[in-house]
Amino acid sequence: MMTAENGTVIRFEHVFKSYGDHEILKDFGLEVKKGEFLTVIGSSGSGKTTMLKMINGLLTPTSGTIYVDGKDISKENQTLLRRNIGYVIQGIGLFPHMTVWKNIAYVPQLLNHRDKIRTHKAVDRLIEVVGLNKEMLTRYPAELSGGQRQRVGIARALAANPDILLMDEPFGAVDEITRKSLQHEISRIHNELGVTVVFITHDIKEALTLGTRVLVMNNGKTEQIDTPDAILHHPATPFVKELVQASYNC
Template identity: 60%
Template structure:
């Protein structure tokens, strides 16, 4: 589903990604963890075509993003960020329907049915459809953000620390929700987190990044048993 080949990216004199090569399989849940500034978010933005690599190639569904229609790519890729990114002046229903509408699906009844179906899928009642984001809790807003990402009918879901600002109880509930959703919809998920427990719980594989490179990429069990270096060992000690 995703392939990065010898990707490097700098901002000014700071090298953020350094000759990074990586493959993510279709239907895989990959969690990504590392210190702030190690290149996690930059990698995600490259996959979504929001930034271009200085060197190397990024492929999504076999297509080099240099040759891709980036607007079409983003419309069929779910993208969820920590602050939800919801439009405050739109109802929950209109937030969820935003991508289908700008993609040409203008049937209001059909869009409402889809929004309600997605609300239920992420564990929210259909009565939420007519509320505004400010009327929801943080956890409810995050669920709406996930529902909106799913409205694109995406095979690929990119998530950048989506649960980072939530309390532990809400976070655990959403983690369980994400695992169930991914299993049900067979999506490919790339999920950035700063929480090693979250990374180990959610990931089929865990990518540990350090200074723009791969420190280790393996299953949670193998990372626990055989940490690649002192940094990974220290990271997993708190798991």
């Protein structure tokens, strides 16, 4: 078994996942090192979201083992596991009846319930980290644009100071300009905080720009996992080649 000492934070070993007769992941293996920004791309239904949700225990494998920080997560406390793993999904995820401040402060308040000043400081820092103005803190999610909501979602996911950030097509529903600015922000956050990121996208350009490595999935299997440069210039399979060519055509 790999341990955290060799820098591996996430490891899938012979993971299978089925729904009834439908096999979604087939003998899936993966190793993500500390501080990596792994982007994940592939055909629709190829198992990307399924794979991601297994990292924080929202889904469990049919067989096989997943290690986070060297520990078999099936034997870990699920609440503590999830607290150490930020999770950002498209659009939804904020508490609609809570202000932006309360949304971001939710976890810090749980963690330092006796130290209000600490929570206030944490929220002030996070709102700045994601590039939002402090005057947004008193608003409700419905009073924000889609891009602003995504930023609040990222701030909330970072609030517990997680070692791992899982993102499932987080910028899929925003316009091109907002998307560029969110991409810039998440790159900066990754560099500054040194957090390990696993980021699913449908956009090959986004995958190649943001990722320190790119995982291409098809039909529950890995087609290629490599640096953006290698994916671009040395596609390992016809599937990857076609994906990369599509990026030249748009």
